Amino acid sequence: MPRPRMSIGTYGAVNLAEVQPGKWRARTRYRYADGKARQVERFGLTRAKAEAALKNALLTIEDGLGGELKPTTTLRVLGQAFLAHKRDLQRSEGTLETYGYAVTAHITPRIGDLTVAEAKPSRLQKFLTTVHRESGPGAAKNCRSSLSGMMALAVSNGAASRNPVRDIERIAQHKGKRGSSAISPEDLPDLMAKIRSTPSLIEKDTIELLDFMLASGWRVGEVCALDISSVDFAAGTVEVVATNVRIAKQGIVRQLVPKTDASARVTPLPDATVAMLKRRHHRLKASTSLLFPSHVMTLRDPSNTQRELRDVRHQIGYPELSTHTFRKTAATMLDQAGMSATEIAAFLGHKNPSMTQDVYMNTLKGDTRAGAVMQEQLKGMI
Incomplete structure (x- = not known):
């Protein structure tokens, strides 16, 4: 009966011999990724050292050869x-x-x-x-x-x-840590009034950015990347085509690929929000086509915007406030208006409605209706 063929990346019996006094040779046949078995040998001062040298060499013998990966690739x-x-x-x-x-x-x-x-x-x-x-x-x-x-x-x-x-087991978050919470409808007018009277947010031109987040449900990086070319004033919509990210050794980059495929979306806006974008464009167009740039008219850093809010949240009485709060609040408003999980997921740019349901709201009860819903919910606040 023929001897069974060695598997790719394995070797046969190790033969040891003392080729001269104080010099041992360890030799075996190793089957490479191309299917061919070739002889491999290593030497050592003792029998044990020669065998160890051979086995160590076999662990990485194909790493530098290029081509497909092998079981012995590190x-x-x-x-x-x-x-x-x-x-x-x-x-x-x-x-x-x-x-x-x-x-x-x-x-x-x-x-x-x-x-x-x-x-x-x-x-x-x-x-x-x-x-x-x-x-x-x-x-x-x-x-x-x-x-x-x-x-x-x-x-x-x-x-x-x-x-x-x-x-292997999935990674569990620390118990009790679920991130930002939505602001209740009863507290929202108070929050927005306090935000509008905060000097540092006024100085950094952050207030209307937060207004836009509340009306659109966009991620902060998406808002920071918004360009006038993505706005359709006649239709009252904005399109997500990019997000701002910080890249090592490059700084802030306007990345033309949104977070996920589902992130690329068109969002209907309340009339007041469309009017606010028009005012911003008229004010900023001589310096930039961005609608929410930094105070020096460059790409805005989402992390800086998050920090601006963290720096004031205790003094305005909302210690858990973050930029993500506005996104979750928008989702909750649509939920309370009776929109479906699928419609809200499309509005937020979530790939899976189940994620929207599990993370962004408690109990879910339409993308084209979202603008009208947000206009009604935010009447008098933006």
């Missing part, structure tokens, strides 16, 4: 291949930076020397638990997502039979 090499793959797919700069930080700051230093074959669920789980404990759930989630993409690439290249990340 996670260090796989991580770089994964980032290159994402760049080839023209993922956004923000997405690439998030993946890149997870790979270079966490995955490579801690488990970069593991091979694809050694990336077992138990080892990856231990790694993610450590990241969660030391750097928080956000970092752990980014690492989990990056590892999942890395191992999926390994599976597609035949280097692994199954993605081990599927078999």
Whole structure:
């Protein structure tokens, strides 16, 4: 009966011989990714050292050969291949930076020397638990997502039979931490009055930006990127085509790819909000086509805008206030007006209505009706 064929990335029996006094040779046959088995040998001062040198060499023997990934490819090499793959797919700069930080700051230093074959669920789980404990759930989630993409690439290249990340636990947020809450209709007039009388928000030209967030339900990065070319005054709509993000060594960039495919959307606005955009364009057009630029007429940093609100929220009596509060408040208003989860998800730019239902409101009861609903809900406030 013929001897069974070795699997790709495996080797046969190790033969050891003392070729001269004080010099040992360890030799075996290794089956490469091209299907061919070739002899590999290493030397050492002792029998044990020669065998160890051979086995260590076999772990990374194909890493520098290029071509498809192998079971012996290290996670260090796989991580770089994964980032290159994402760049080839023209993922956004923000997405690439998030993946890149997870790979270079966490995955490579801690488990970069593991091979694809050694990336077992138990080892990856231990790694993610450590990241969660030391750097928080956000970092752990980014690492989990990056590892999942890395191992999926390994599976597609035949280097692994199954993605081990599927078999590890998902990252849980700290209990009781659910982010911003919506402002109740009873408190909204008080909040908006206090915001309009806050000197620092007036100085930074932030008040009308917050008005727009409340009326549109847009993300703060989307508002900061709004250009006059995206406004249809006749129809009373604005279109999301970009978002502002901070990129390492580049600064603030107007990224022409929204956060998700669902983020690219047309939003109907209340008449008062359309009139406000007209006034802003008339005032700013000599300096910029942006409608919510920085105070020096450059791209506005979403993080700076978030910080401006954090700096005053305690003094105005709303300690949990954030820019995301306005997005959640818009969703709650549409919910109370009886719009469906699907309609509200389209308005907010969510890919899945279930996410809208779970995160943005308590109980959900239409995209084209949204402008009229918001006009009625915000009458007298903007």
